[in-house]
Amino acid sequence: xxxxxxxxxxxxxxxxxxxxxxxxxxxxxxxxxxxxxxxxxxxxxxxxxxxxxxxxxxxxxxxxxxxxxxxxxxxxxxxxxxxxxxxxxxxxxxxxxxxxxxxxxxxxxxxxxxxxx
Amino acid sequence: xxxxxxxxxxxxxxxxxxxxxxxxxxxxxxxxxxxxxxxxxxxxxxxxxxxxxxxxxxxxxxxxxxxxxxxxxxxxxxxxxxxxxxxxxxxxxxxxxxxxxxxxxxxxxxxxxxxxxxxxxxxxxxxxxxxxxxxxxxxxxxxxxxxxxxxxxxxxxxxxxxxxxxxxxxxxxxxxxxxxxxxxxx
Numbered sequence: 001x002x003x004x005x006x007x008x009x010x011x012x013x014x015x016x017x018x019x020x021x022x023x024x025x026x027x028x029x030x031x032x033x034x035x036x037x038x039x040x041x042x043x044x045x046x047x048x049x050x051x052x053x054x055x056x057x058x059x060x061x062x063x064x065x066x067x068x069x070x071x072x073x074x075x076x077x078x079x080x081x082x083x084x085x086x087x088x089x090x091x092x093x094x095x096x097x098x099x100x101x102x103x104x105x106x107x108x109x110x111x112x113x114x115x116x117x
Numbered sequence: 118x119x120x121x122x123x124x125x126x127x128x129x130x131x132x133x134x135x136x137x138x139x140x141x142x143x144x145x146x147x148x149x150x151x152x153x154x155x156x157x158x159x160x161x162x163x164x165x166x167x168x169x170x171x172x173x174x175x176x177x178x179x180x181x182x183x184x185x186x187x188x189x190x191x192x193x194x195x196x197x198x199x200x201x202x203x204x205x206x207x208x209x210x211x212x213x214x215x216x217x218x219x220x221x222x223x224x225x226x227x228x229x230x231x232x233x234x235x236x237x238x239x240x241x242x243x244x245x246x247x248x249x250x251x252x253x254x255x256x257x258x259x260x261x262x263x264x265x266x267x268x269x270x271x272x273x274x275x276x277x278x279x280x281x282x283x284x285x286x287x288x289x290x291x292x293x294x295x296x297x298x299x300x301x302x303x
Contacts, residue, residue: 018292019289019292022288022291022292022295025238025241026241026256026260026291027260028238029238029241029242029245029260030155030256030257030260030261032147032151032261033150033151033154033160034147035147035163035164035167036164039164040143040146043142043146043167043168043171044139044142044143044146047135047138047139047171047172047175048135048136048139050135050175
């Protein structure tokens with residue numbers, strides 16, 4: 001029984017031999033075929049008469065990450081400049097208001113007869 | 118025809134030199150033709166598709182970018198894509214397949230022996246044509262073009278190990294198919 005089963009199931013060596021035979025069969029199956037010489041010649045003639053495309057000027061490619069960094073830096077700089085441009089007049093206005101308020105307080109104090117001294 | 122090596126001919130062809138392209142054409146037309154022939158199964162379509170491969174190549178050679186792969190890999194990829202389109206078109210409009218009897222070669226052996234061998238080859242080729250396109254491509258490049266696994270990997274865009282594994286699986290699958298066929302005949 002065991003010997004029959006052993007015969008029925010191909011061993012590793014048998015499998016390798018079978019694959020080797022198959023490889024030999026495949027090697028003999030794919031034989032080189034030659035295209036018709038007239039066809040080869042005619043296609044060559046047609047290709048040599050084919051208008052040659054002008055090679056495209058290659059534009060250097062910038063990686064997407066680099067584009068992101070450049071856009072980020074420019075955008076960030078613009079935001080900082082914009083922020084400064086908003087902050088400068090605001091600070092100036094606040095300073096002016098503070099000065100005016102201080103002047104008013106001094107005037108009020110002098111008109112009521114009180115002074116800091 | 119000048120005797121350029123592949124690199125020189127390619128560099129000149131990229132610049133629009135038609136003579137250099139002609140050198141490449143003569144060097145590769147046979148290989149591409151064989152590849153297309155074994156993928157389509159007849160000379161008529163092999164001629165048509167081989168012409169289309171080289172027309173596409175001449176149109177795009179100006180944009181060719183050297184990625185360290187041989188030119189043949191580029192041409193085989195063009196051929197592979199065109200054959201995939203061809204199979205898709207055929208499946209959309211079914212037609213009666215006029216099988217030319219692939220690989221019927223007249224050898225000086227005894228006629229009966231030749232006939233049996235041819236029958237066996239034809240049977241195997243029919244079986245191969247029912248394999249997925251990638252497996253067909255692998256077998257043709259290996260047995261017709263005698264490329265190594267590494268070279269096949271360059272053409273197919275796979276690693277050498279992946280090609281080796283695919284090749285082994287293809288052999289096992291073919292062996293099983295052949296076994297079933299023999300069992301059904303007996």
